[in-house]
Amino acid sequence: xxxxxxxxxxxxxxxxxxxxxxxxxxxxxxxxxxxxxxxxxxxxxxxxxxxxxxxxxxxxxxxxxxxxxxxxxxxxxxxxxxxxxxxxxxxxxxxxxxxxxxxxxxxxxxxxxxxxxxxxxxxxxxxxxxxxxxxxxxxxxxxxxxxxxxxxxxxxxxxxxxxx
Amino acid sequence: xxxxxxxxxxxxxxxxxxxxxxxxxxxxxxxxxxxxxxxxxxxxxxxxxxxxxxxxxxxxxxxxxxxxxxxxxxxxxxxxxxxxxxxxxxxxxxxxxxxxxxxxxxxxxxxxxxxxxxxxxxxxxxxxxxxxxxxxxxxxxxxxxxxxxxxxxxxxxxxxxxxx
DNA sequence: CTCTCTTGGTTGACACATCATCCATCCTGC
DNA sequence: GCAGGATGGATGATGTGTCAACCAAGAGAG
Numbered sequence: 001x002x003x004x005x006x007x008x009x010x011x012x013x014x015x016x017x018x019x020x021x022x023x024x025x026x027x028x029x030x031x032x033x034x035x036x037x038x039x040x041x042x043x044x045x046x047x048x049x050x051x052x053x054x055x056x057x058x059x060x061x062x063x064x065x066x067x068x069x070x071x072x073x074x075x076x077x078x079x080x081x082x083x084x085x086x087x088x089x090x091x092x093x094x095x096x097x098x099x100x101x102x103x104x105x106x107x108x109x110x111x112x113x114x115x116x117x118x119x120x121x122x123x124x125x126x127x128x129x130x131x132x133x134x135x136x137x138x139x140x141x142x143x144x145x146x147x148x149x150x151x152x153x154x155x156x157x158x159x160x161x162x163x164x
Numbered sequence: 165x166x167x168x169x170x171x172x173x174x175x176x177x178x179x180x181x182x183x184x185x186x187x188x189x190x191x192x193x194x195x196x197x198x199x200x201x202x203x204x205x206x207x208x209x210x211x212x213x214x215x216x217x218x219x220x221x222x223x224x225x226x227x228x229x230x231x232x233x234x235x236x237x238x239x240x241x242x243x244x245x246x247x248x249x250x251x252x253x254x255x256x257x258x259x260x261x262x263x264x265x266x267x268x269x270x271x272x273x274x275x276x277x278x279x280x281x282x283x284x285x286x287x288x289x290x291x292x293x294x295x296x297x298x299x300x301x302x303x304x305x306x307x308x309x310x311x312x313x314x315x316x317x318x319x320x321x322x323x324x325x326x327x328x
Numbered sequence: 329c330t331c332t333c334t335t336g337g338t339t340g341a342c343a344c345a346t347c348a349t350c351c352a353t354c355c356t357g358c
Numbered sequence: 359g360c361a362g363g364a365t366g367g368a369t370g371a372t373g374t375g376t377c378a379a380c381c382a383a384g385a386g387a388g
Contacts, residue, residue, distance in 0.1 A: 013293070074193065079345055083344080134318070140307070154296070155194050230336075242378090
């Protein structure tokens with residue numbers, strides 16, 4: 001029997017950890033809402049729209065299978081499906097049939113989507129710079145990257161299976 | 165006329181910045197979904213529920229005005245209102261009238277909410293530890309805190325008004 | 329005392345994310 | 359060639375967040 005879950009004394013965070021954690025959560029929440037709001041106001045795109053469009057423009061073929069897109073962006077397939085439906089309705093992307101696989105579909109960026117992302121990108125980068133990078137030293141940027149990578153690595157490691 | 169928005173050459177991110185930024189975004193997204201999923205599975209609470217309940221238990225009086233709660237948690241008042249309605253329907257919190265101000269209401273945690281947060285907290289902390297702090301050195305924890313604080317400071321500073 | 333302004337809070341419409349389920353097509357073994 | 363599973367993707371219900379508009383009660387100014 002494993003008693004991690006029912007242990008008498010949980011390993012609470014110490015003061016430094018507590019502070020770092022609260023700051024991180026608050027920062028992350030505020031930052032994403034600010035980025036989203038400014039992107040929306042300036043370019044009429046959500047962060048999700050932006051990510052999809054950027055990803056599509058990075059492509060040579062200009063089109064991508066739906067689930068492949070989902071894997072690359074690390075989205076759930078149902079999220080992808082719903083979101084692409086909304087984006088298609090707004091004319092930012094288009095579905096194309098897949099000759100080789102009757103089930104599948106390609107997603108391609110439309111000229112309108114192209115125009116939207118080209119207009120949005122410089123402004124968004126400017127926002128990111130103003131809200132984040134202008135405030136950080138290059139050591140801090142490196143540290144942020146290292147911490148992020150380390151946590152990603154940890155997340156990739158599935159939780160140790162606690163069989164008892 | 166101000167030409168930040170229409171400048172010929174946007175200040176794109178350099179490679180280091182680009183990498184740090186992408187890692188940060190990915191980490192942040194993955195981490196919040198993982199934390200949310202585990203909390204939901206173990207304790208049947210969302211992160212939002214958790215934040216509200218923790219905040220309410222930290223209080224002496226055990227009750228708080230709604231907008232004050234919103235300010236402290238840094239939520240929009242409409243979000244707070246919607247969320248409290250859902251939590252009340254599940255019996256986690258209760259509304260109490262405010263004698264002094266006919267418009268207002270107090271929010272109090274219910275015994276059921278108390279039980280929920282007491283059961284959830286140790287498990288959630290354990291999850292945070294496993295996914296984040298176990299992976300980081302104490303220098304990295306300090307760096308994460310410092311970077312978060314710095315960005316929060318930057319966010320607090322309203323964008324320089326670009327009147328032209 | 330009333331007219332306005334502000335404050336505390338709700339509401340409805342909509343975008344977004346997740347889960348579970350479903351459906352069609354492809355693939356594989358026989 | 360066909361039964362059964364895997365894959366690509368859509369769908370609906372529900373919970374969550376935002377915006378804008380609204381409403382009721384307090385607070386001042388005259």
